[in-house]
Amino acid sequence: MRRFACLLSTAAATALVVGMAGPAAAKTQLTVYSTLQKEVLTPYEQAFEKAHPDIDITWVRDAGGVIHARLLAERANPRADVLFGVPVTNIVSLARDGLIEPYAPKDYMNLQPMFRDKNDPPLWTGLEMYLNIVCFNTVEAEKRGIPKPKTWADLADPIYKGQIAMPNPTMSNTGYGYVHSWIQKLGDEKAWAFLDKLHQNVSVYTNSSSTPCKYAATGEYVIGLSTDLTGPFLKTKGAPIDLLVPSDETAWDIESTAMVKGSRNPEAAKVLIDWGASREAHELFNKYYGSVGMDGINGGPPNSIPDGAKKAQDYSVEWSIDNRTPILTEWAKRYDSKSEPKSN
Template sequence: PDLDIQWVRDSTGIITAKLLAEKDNPKADVVWGLAATSLKLLADEGYFQPYAPKGVDKLDPNYVDSANPPVWVGQRAWIASLCFNTIEAEKHKLPKPASWKDLTKPVYKGSVVMPNPNSSGTGFLDVSAWLQMWGEEGGWKFMDGLHENIAQYTHSGSKPCKMAAAGETVVGISFAYRGAQEKTKGAPVEVIAPSEGVGWDLEAFAIAKNTQKLDAAKKLADWSVTRKANEMYNEGYAVVAMPGVAKPVPNFPEGIADKMIKNDFEWAANHREAILAEWAKRYDGKSEPKK
């Protein structure tokens, strides 16, 4: 859209914490590609101003904030998956997991890597999905069992899959696009959508309330909902906000869209702080050191 943009890029948890710390005096003009659950949280703090981009009515309404005009607008979905290294699995005689619950079996002890939800949006969408699918008691019970088998929690959602692709772990809990990308590059990985259902989140866009560059922000917002923009999102994501645009992504798990849970963004945003505190209390001991 013919704009000069100065980016500040980092993992979801780190950007969310930075924006929350700046909420009384936002430094950003717009927030691009952050998880919708984080945008909902920031919207509740009054960080954004509503704006309906021109053409927003052409998007799937499930991917747009329900307020009128919307505070945030979704762009594309990223979806939880397992990256499974078939060569390492054969070496260690490990079966291919078909479900999340399989990962709690003793045979996988020390063979699973997962993102820390306090740093990673992928980690948070996993934890949120498990709690939504199985309730408080069932979700934490599952995570207790999974923790027994975890070798390490990483601070990036991509890293577990990259580690699986490199043979540094057998199972990396990551997201489908990263797995598809590694497989396309030739890594010996299978990308698995666990049978119980998969968590997901939207990468979305919003305009900061006190931006001095409102015209440019609106121009970017208008461009972000165009067909051209959605075609670009589809280069890396199988699910985009504009219906009828997405073409299949090579090596993406078949039928994964049917396994996407009915995601309650409001619940996830409202409980985020408590969930992350509880998770850290229980499991942070296995997290990799922060850089």
């Protein structure tokens, strides 16, 4: 009896200790807003949580504009801790609204300059870059006698009439990237003259940035203006497309990470941002993206366009934000007649 009582007492004490330790050992729940494709969120989460088993990520995935509106609505009671994989153009705009907490991760200075914010401490840290490209269907082009464009200006040639699909800049950040980059490069008058001619050749302005490349992949149109995220995936699946970056450089955006002002878990948020700036993380990113922030590991997945920073146009993100509303208002007035119906 004594031995049984002793064992019972020991078991009860153990249970008490375990019960007391439970809450202390509970994982930190980190809410992370992202625009990244769901296919990459799972491997990113698995790698991070393997390195940091005391933190559990909950993803909230949506478009950049929706995330911005959500953060504004939640300003008084923030729900998110971190933005991860959100275009830098969105983060800069969010910072202007006072929604971003500056933070410099541990390996920040090991990133390429283009992936580093000019502010000190930085508002954002770059993860990977995507480029605006031309998806060109080689089979249909040969049938129709259509040459590959070598520059953006070539797309205004009447030979491409009815052969181009492009993202609607009022619906797609990628679409807006095309427009503001051409205006910054050519100047206002020449850019709108080019856009007028391009409009004659465009069959449809799509709501999604990936759709034009899908149209090119199926041969519905010879040319789809899209990104080097969609193009390599379709080409690897067997689509008869070439992925072209015109010689006069191209628009881009950098998917970045930042801390949300008022995060309920700032220390855990810093751990995720530190991981996002690490070589280990960028080696993982490079399995899905051709151009990542850490120098020397820009191989990328099959058919990707490596070292995108060398092909990216030098332009002002701040200018693109300052001028977004008047540019899109003018664009819609001129060209919205060829836009796909807005989805509900």
